[in-house]
Amino acid sequence: MMDTISSSSSGPKEHDGPVLKVAGLTKSFIVHAHGDLALPVLRNVALAVSPGECLALVGPSGAGKSTLLRSLYGNYRADAGSIRVHHDHAWAELVGAEPRTVLDVRRRTMGFVSQFLRVIPRVATVDVVAEPLLRLGADPAEARDRAEFLLALLNIPQHLWQLPPATFSGGEQQRVNIARSLIVDYPILLLDEPTASLDAGNRDRVVELIGQRRDAGSALVGIFHDVGVRELLANRVFEVSP
Amino acid sequence: MKPLLSVRGLSKRFGTRVACRDVDFDLWPGEVLGIVGESGSGKTTLLNCLAGRLTPETGSVTYNSAAYGTVDVHDLSEARRRLLSRTEWGFVNQDAREGLRMGVSAGANIGERLMAVGARHYGDIRRTASDWLDRVEIERGRLDDRPTTYSGGMRQRLQIARNLVSEPRLVFMDEPTGGLDVSVQARILDLLRSLVGSLHLSAVLVTHDLGVARLLTHRLMVMQGGAVVEDGLTDQVLDDPQHAYTQMLVASILPV
Numbered sequence: 001m002m003d004t005i006s007s008s009s010s011g012p013k014e015h016d017g018p019v020l021k022v023a024g025l026t027k028s029f030i031v032h033a034h035g036d037l038a039l040p041v042l043r044n045v046a047l048a049v050s051p052g053e054c055l056a057l058v059g060p061s062g063a064g065k066s067t068l069l070r071s072l073y074g075n076y077r078a079d080a081g082s083i084r085v086h087h088d089h090a091w092a093e094l095v096g097a098e099p100r101t102v103l104d105v106r107r108r109t110m111g112f113v114s115q116f117l118r119v120i121p122r123v124a125t126v127d128v129v130a131e132p133l134l135r136l137g138a139d140p141a142e143a144r145d146r147a148e149f150l151l152a153l154l155n156i157p158q159h160l161w162q163l164p165p166a167t168f169s170g171g172e173q174q175r176v177n178i179a180r181s182l183i184v185d186y187p188i189l190l191l192d193e194p195t196a197s198l199d200a201g202n203r204d205r206v207v208e209l210i211g212q213r214r215d216a217g218s219a220l221v222g223i224f225h226d227v228g229v230r231e232l233l234a235n236r237v238f239e240v241s242p
Numbered sequence: 243m244k245p246l247l248s249v250r251g252l253s254k255r256f257g258t259r260v261a262c263r264d265v266d267f268d269l270w271p272g273e274v275l276g277i278v279g280e281s282g283s284g285k286t287t288l289l290n291c292l293a294g295r296l297t298p299e300t301g302s303v304t305y306n307s308a309a310y311g312t313v314d315v316h317d318l319s320e321a322r323r324r325l326l327s328r329t330e331w332g333f334v335n336q337d338a339r340e341g342l343r344m345g346v347s348a349g350a351n352i353g354e355r356l357m358a359v360g361a362r363h364y365g366d367i368r369r370t371a372s373d374w375l376d377r378v379e380i381e382r383g384r385l386d387d388r389p390t391t392y393s394g395g396m397r398q399r400l401q402i403a404r405n406l407v408s409e410p411r412l413v414f415m416d417e418p419t420g421g422l423d424v425s426v427q428a429r430i431l432d433l434l435r436s437l438v439g440s441l442h443l444s445a446v447l448v449t450h451d452l453g454v455a456r457l458l459t460h461r462l463m464v465m466q467g468g469a470v471v472e473d474g475l476t477d478q479v480l481d482d483p484q485h486a487y488t489q490m491l492v493a494s495i496l497p498v
Contacts, residue, residue, distance in 0.1 A: 103475070
């Protein structure tokens with residue numbers, strides 16, 4: 001039985017119905033260096049996710065699963081449509097939003113677990129993990145405690161906590177990244193292959209942690225190539241077609 | 243909430259050459275805006291126009307001052323603008339020698355800014371200056387040395403301390419890591435990153451280095467030939483660039 005994480009942050013909000021609503025989402029890439037070549041990826045995507053749900057994006061490689069996930073986070077710019085997020089007791093529209101609106105949604109409402117950690121030079125692992133909580137104004141000592149708790153839970157050896165993660169293995173970096181993304185109880189969590197480079201033991205631990213978030217009322221959208229992981233986490237699938 | 247800085251229709255030419263063309267944007271409190279582009283794209287000229295160091299031909303720069311309310315930066319008297327730049331603003335030059343007084347000690351360089359915002363007690367000023375040397379990772383024992391005896395990286399850190407000691411509301415930075423060794427750059431980036439976070443600074447940062455922009459800024463404006471060709475959230479502009487020029491810039495980064 002794993003320890004249950006208790007958090008000092010506010011946690012997922014009580015809300016009936018979906019907290020993420022997508023309609024008419026359309027996205028192409030235009031490559032100017034190749035004669036303005038247009039690569040249409042998403043056309044008219046509509047989906048909705050409610051608290052406690054985990055929606056798995058499925059489809060063949062190249063179908064646009066990652067593009068959809070990155071568009072939801074505002075990392076890719078949608079051409080048309082609507083991405084609405086329940087944020088601060090209201091609906092925030094992310095398509096065409098000001099950068100500060102997107103950043104505020106990311107700080108408080110919507111987290112993203114990517115496959116790869118973007119390493120910040122010279123910053124210790126424990127501080128990399130604690131940062132999202134500090135940005136919400138958490139007490140530094142509490143943020144650090146919670147970062148250490150998550151690092152221990154994710155089997156990052158204690159002697160590595162004070163080192164920058166630049167030299168860590170792929171699996172260790174991915175777990176640092178997961179700790180960083182789970183340190184805040186985001187009401188919405190986007191997951192891009194969260195277990196891709198993990199061994200079986202660590203994969204099970206990560207699946208358990210993410211499942212706890214879902215059961216606690218976070219709304220999850222993820223890409224899980226591992227069918228076993230998908231079956232454990234997802235309660236619905238969304239087919240992304242090219 | 244009001245923008246800290248509002249820029250409308252700003253254009254600046256040197257003779258017949260257009261350096262900035264019709265620039266519009268708002269900077270909100272707590273935002274770090276990066277201006278990126280190649281040499282000659284007009285980014286430093288724009289920065290100098292924002293800070294009142296150059297006068298644009300057309301357009302306005304409105305600043306929401308703590309002391310004076312909303313002011314047009316280019317309508318202020320020279321004296322008032324200088325006061326503002328010493329009390330509410332900071333300006334970090336690429337070349338630290340331009341931002342420091344090379345003939346006086348490090349302590350005096352930091353102390354001067356404190357006195358501009360009203361500090362008078364010698365012991366307090368010295369203590370704060372010494373704390374700031376520590377904060378920017380310069381030995382406290384170097385407090386009475388002149389910056390002429392410092393290395394390039396130390397000078398840049400001293401310039402940052404001088405500018406941030408008075409906790410300005412708005413900081414302009416022109417290539418703050420330009421011309422430094424990469425290991426020295428990493429140290430300064432880490433320093434700026436933590437200071438920007440802990441002091442909740444608003445800043446406008448000019449850089450040609452997209453890695454620096456990714457690390458330090460919230461949003462970006464991409465300039466080409468004096469015009470802003472693209473703007474948006476930093477990771478979005480870098481990961482999904484829309485304009486042909488931005489796509490070319492991003493595609494030109496060497497992988498390591």
